Amino acid sequence: MANLVDIIVPDVGEDEVEVIELCVEVGESVDAEASIVTVESDKASMDIPCVDAGVIKSLSVKVGDKIKQGDVLGQMESGSAAETDEPAQEAAPEPAQSSAEAAPVKEESTAAPAAQETQQAPSASKTIEVFVPDIGDASDVEIIEVLVAEGDSVEPEDGLITLETDKATMDVPAPEAGKIVSLAVKLGDKVSEGSLVLSLEIAGSDTASSEPAPAPTPAAPEPASAASSEKSAPAPVAQKAPPVPHHPSAGDKGKTGKVHASPSVRRLAREFGVDLTLVQGSGRKNRVQKEDVQSYVKYELSRPKMNPGSSAGTGSTGGGLQVLAQPNVDFAKFGEVEEVPLTRIQKLSGPNLHRNWVTIPHVTQFDEADITELEAFRKEQNVLAEKRKLGVKITPLVFMMKAVADALKAYPAFNSSLSADGESLVMKKYYHIGIAVDTPNGLVVPVVRDVDQKGIMEISRELMEISAKARDGKLKSADMQGSCFTISSLGGIGGTAFTPIVNAPDVAILGVSKSEMKPKWNGKDFEPRLMLPLSLSYDHRVIDGALAARFAVHVSGALADLRRILL
Amino acid sequence: MSEIKTQLVVLGAGPGGYSAAFRAADLGIDTVIVDVRETLGGVCLNVGCIPSKALLHVAKVIQEAKHLSSHGVTFGEPTFDLDKIRGWKDSVVSQLTKGLAGMSKMRKVKHVQGYGKFTGPNTLEVEGNDGKTTITFDNAIIAAGSEPVNLPFIPDDERxxxxxxxxxxxxxxxxxxxxxxxxxxxxxxxxxxxxxxxxxxxxxxxxxxxxxxxxxxxxxxxxxxxxxxxxxxxxxxxxxxxxxxxxxxxxxxxxxxxxxxxxxxxxxxGRKPNGSLVAAEKAGVTVTDRGFIDVDKQMRTNVSNIFAIGDLVGQPMLAHKAVHEGHVAAEVIAGKKHYFDPKCIPSVAYTEPEVAWVGLTEKEAKEQGVNYEAATFPWAASGRAIASAATDGLTKMIFEKDTGRVIGGAIIGTNAGEMLGEIGLAIEMGADAEDVALTIHAHPTLNESIGLAAEIFEGSITDMPNPKAKKK
The missing domain is CATH 3.50.50.60 (FAD/NAD(P)-binding domain)
Structure with a gap:
């Protein structure tokens, strides 16, 4: 017999817990002990199971609701009734077992549950909600960037927003391709795991073809229930592939003496010098296990630390550089000041630059290339390109890239990296060149691949694309990996020379300053020549001075007469 | 006068000293142990914990035999042969000290008998029956223990x-x-x-x-x-x-x-520490006015190659504390980064009935402002205690109220000392009342009273009226 029962919250051991996930939706048939909702307290998250098999008739909670023991979660038709084939006497729309054949839509409004099995007709699109995934126990995390706007189309894994905790910055990725319907957050908002980020309209054909998509149930009072199915809900997807490495820190849990760890774990922590109050326990009731201490140590060793002035950029393990801390100056004493936070890029690149500067013995070789003929040629080609409406403008940088690729072939030591143990050189057989690009947010280095195999026009086109991407902040991390050598050009701005910092694991970097017409002695008289200043910084552990001078001469020779590259 | 060169000298062969020496030897350190007594084991084995237990065993059986008359079994009045009782006690001691001597030999720990005093940060002089021995060492562990306090106004009388x-x-x-x-x-x-x-x-x-x-x-x-x-x-x-x-x-x-x-x-x-009796100041080690030697959590004194353990580093003056400190000191000398870092040290009075406690007492919890709740299970409600005529007992557990974490416990009653171990383990492992209550204890045992006390806290007790039961 149909038997409509309330689903009651059992003793959850807490006064009040928050619903972080709905595991079922209206109309779904469930087994006894199946999870109905997942709740989270400050100690743990747990599933609230259903006491009996049956069909969910209604849900009266939504994600984010606070519930306590005795609250009604919803109603269900209990199993004994649902399993019989007898028609329900009460207003139950359909027994779950027969729903495959039954017409999916009934007259009932809110109780019309389009059962999962029946939803075969591919709807044109559906809307899902994207939540903040597991961000490693951090809560009230600030949104420092909103990367998308309403109406934008996104691909899976595209960044939607950027969060910044005290430990790291991370992007919340799009779970699926789709179009942003509405944004629920704005810049500067504080969010936690489970917070709603935005609604995403997903192209229907994508999902409906592979799996029967859960119905959007527009009539259902709780919009959240639409996104509740395990298969389509974004939160569980994101949990399976968190966007950031697991962060083992327990944050500000630190109350000494309250550590939940056995004697052997405490001993291990002592051996590593780990403060156990900072370690998140993975065991029952957050007990700290040996593995937690180990992963904490690994994490601490691997993460870059911004530690201005006090020690090496890699933290105490880097080079163990012990230097005086920066004095804490109250600048306001001397005049009006304003504190502007570092940009995300500055925060991320700062420690790397610091490490490279203090750990690589730098030498900078200066030279000048005569680019009088090159510039004449380039301008000629640009006029031609415009005539043919190629839509490409050739910049001097492209020639430098070709010249550098040629020099890398001639001097393979420049196309290498020191092995991790410092015992050998990794020689690269490819010629990818990184280009330092100045953007409003800071310096980024996108990489152009296989420069040796590409023509001037092809590289020019690629360069225009990546520069635009870089300035719009749309570069992906893959776009910035794999460089062999970096060129940093300040030629468009000015200057006569500078010392660029080697972009490890590269072993050299070429700095380019502003070209200038200079009198050059040609044997009979002074001739005006366009001279381009080059500053080649290199890792002296790998490259000696004579080799660097030869490399610089090779590059300037190639720029002076491009035909040499063909030789 | 003989001379010995060694990596480690341990001054004092009580439980702390011999444990330190044996541990060090097992870690590959060349070790010499110095003690006034001919046998190893110190006060505990020779004139303390062990012989007193041999006599308490005798006392307990006498008492139980007497009590049996109320259950229908009557023995005659006991007669005491003091020489035999003493002999029993001595045989217990000698069995254990012989065992120690054997283990010491096996580990090649050299035992020098005599009164050891420091003469410098790397030298110790031992005055024994066969003359003086000078020991030059890299590291030393002072484990010279304590001795009973004498009251000055009490006459020197053999009674x-x-x-x-x-x-x-x-x-x-x-x-x-x-x-x-x-x-x-x-x-x-x-x-x-x-x-x-x-x-x-x-x-x-x-x-x-x-x-x-x-x-x-x-x-x-x-x-x-x-x-x-x-x-x-x-x-x-x-x-x-x-x-x-x-x-x-x-x-x-x-x-x-x-x-x-x-x-x-x-x-x-009470007992007073023997810190002032070993001329530690000649090695540069600071000794307090009362005779204690201050150490860090690795048992190191203010002199980096000299360690101290046991009664003379502070309360509680208990053999089991000294043993663990001895292990830590030996391990630190062997280069391990170990620390003496227990959450609790048990105390047991082997009286009749026994009284035992570990972790925080209620008194201490109050003083420290801990939000605690105590749960006491009276043995009068225990089937085993009634059957064993041991209803004079209580098992008390102290929990941190918010987390339910076990932070202390006390037991009075037969075998209280034996049962205390479970509470100590619970404290060290961070177990809470639920963990203890859900651990199935054998029935009927005295030991199940620990699980039952946890059930009282949890509100799941059925062997007694449940104050936390739902009101109808």
């Missing part, structure tokens, strides 16, 4: 004894005064009472076993009220030795008006 004298069992005194209501005095009082002595106990404070919680000691007082005459908040002001006995004058709350005659006075007012 005034300390714990060592009491264990010698020269005779069974008719009437004995136990001066000091701590564990040692009460244990010896228990032994002599079983052998027929009339026992008075005098304690300066308002409670016997002052460290333990009031409710536990109250239960103990109830069980001993027919055995000992206890005088609390009372002190001894004078002892006069006369031919027919020692006349003791009291002052305080429960003091008798006239001096009382005793055949023996057992002075058990």
């Amino acid at each position: 005034v004894i300390d714990s060592t004298g009491a264990l010698e069992m020269r005779d069974i005194p008719g009437k004995m005064l136990v001066l000091g209501g701590g564990i040692i005095g009460l244990e010896m009082g228990t032994v002599y009472h079983a052998l027929g002595s009339q026992i008075d106990v005098v304690e300066f404070l308002d409670q016997l076993m002052p460290a333990a919680d009031k409710d536990i000691v109250k239960m103990y007082m109830k069980t001993i009220k027919n055995k000992f005459n206890t005088m609390l908040e009372t002190k001894v002001t004078g002892v006069e030795a006369k031919d027919d006995g020692l006349y003791v004058t009291f002052e305080g709350k429960q003091a008798p008006a006239e001096p009382v005659r005793y055949d023996r006075v057992l002075v058990a007012v």
Whole structure:
């Protein structure tokens, strides 16, 4: 017999817990002990199971609701009734077992549950909600960037927003391709795991073809229930592939003496010098296990630390550089000041630059290339390109890239990296060149691949694309990996020379300053020549001075007469 | 005069000292152990924990045989052959010290007998029966222990004894005064009472076993009220030795008006550390006025190659604490980054009945402002306790209220000391009341009272009225 029962919250051991996930939706048939909702307290998250098999008739909670023991979660038709084939006497729309054949839509409004099995007709699109995934126990995390706007189309894994905790910055990725319907957050908002980020309209054909998509149930009072199915809900997807490495820190849990760890774990922590109050326990009731201490140590060793002035950029393990801390100056004493936070890029690149500067013995070789003929040629080609409406403008940088690729072939030591143990050189057989690009947010280095195999026009086109991407902040991390050598050009701005910092694991970097017409002695008289200043910084552990001078001469020779590259 | 060069010298062969020496030897360190006694084991094995347990065993069986008459089995009045009782005690001690000597030999730990004193940060001089030995060492562990406190106003008389004298069992005194209501005095009082002595106990404070919680000691007082005459908040002001006995004058709350005659006075007012007896200052080691040596959590003194462990580094003066400290010191010397880092150290009085506690007492929890809840299971509700005629008992657990974490526990009753281990483990492992309550304890045992106390806290107790039951 149909038997409509309330689903009651059992003793959850807490006064009040928050619903972080709905595991079922209206109309779904469930087994006894199946999870109905997942709740989270400050100690743990747990599933609230259903006491009996049956069909969910209604849900009266939504994600984010606070519930306590005795609250009604919803109603269900209990199993004994649902399993019989007898028609329900009460207003139950359909027994779950027969729903495959039954017409999916009934007259009932809110109780019309389009059962999962029946939803075969591919709807044109559906809307899902994207939540903040597991961000490693951090809560009230600030949104420092909103990367998308309403109406934008996104691909899976595209960044939607950027969060910044005290430990790291991370992007919340799009779970699926789709179009942003509405944004629920704005810049500067504080969010936690489970917070709603935005609604995403997903192209229907994508999902409906592979799996029967859960119905959007527009009539259902709780919009959240639409996104509740395990298969389509974004939160569980994101949990399976968190966007950031697991962060083992327990944050500000630190109350000494309250550590939940056995004697052997405490001993291990002592051996590593780990403060156990900072370690998140993975065991029952957050007990700290040996593995937690180990992963904490690994994490601490691997993460870059911004530690201005006090020690090496890699933290105490880097080079163990012990230097005086920066004095804490109250600048306001001397005049009006304003504190502007570092940009995300500055925060991320700062420690790397610091490490490279203090750990690589730098030498900078200066030279000048005569680019009088090159510039004449380039301008000629640009006029031609415009005539043919190629839509490409050739910049001097492209020639430098070709010249550098040629020099890398001639001097393979420049196309290498020191092995991790410092015992050998990794020689690269490819010629990818990184280009330092100045953007409003800071310096980024996108990489152009296989420069040796590409023509001037092809590289020019690629360069225009990546520069635009870089300035719009749309570069992906893959776009910035794999460089062999970096060129940093300040030629468009000015200057006569500078010392660029080697972009490890590269072993050299070429700095380019502003070209200038200079009198050059040609044997009979002074001739005006366009001279381009080059500053080649290199890792002296790998490259000696004579080799660097030869490399610089090779590059300037190639720029002076491009035909040499063909030789 | 002989000379020895070694990597490590351990001064003192009590439980702390020999444990440190054996651990060091097992870690590959060339080790010499120095002790005044011919045998290893120190006070604990020779004149302390172990021989007293041998006598307490005798006392317990005498008492139980007496009690059996109320269950229908009557033995005749016991007769005591003191030489044989002493022999039993000595055989226990010698079995253990021989075992230690064997293990020491196996580990190639050299035992130098004599009185060791530092002569520098790397040298020690031992004055023994066969002359002087100079030991040059890289590292040293001072484990010289403690000795009973003497009271200056008590005359030097052979009828005034300390714990060592009491264990010698020269005779069974008719009437004995136990001066000091701590564990040692009460244990010896228990032994002599079983052998027929009339026992008075005098304690300066308002409670016997002052460290333990009031409710536990109250239960103990109830069980001993027919055995000992206890005088609390009372002190001894004078002892006069006369031919027919020692006349003791009291002052305080429960003091008798006239001096009382005793055949023996057992002075058990505490122990003092031997830090000042080893010339540690010659090695540069700082010793406090009271004879303690300060150490860090790795047992290192202010001199980096000299460590100290056991009674002379501070309270509690207990063998099991010293053993663990000894291990840490040896491991640190062997280059391990270990620390003495326990959450709790158990205390046990092997009286009849036994009184045992570990972790925080309720008193300490209050002092430290811990939000705690205590749950006490009375043994009168335990089937096993009733069947064993051991209903004079309580099992008390102390939990942190918010987390349910076990932070302390106390047991009074038969075998309390044996049962305490579970509570210690629970504290170290961070177990909470639920963990303990869900651990199935065998029925019927005295030990299940620990699980039942946790159930009281949890509100799931069914062996007693449940104060946390839902109101109807």
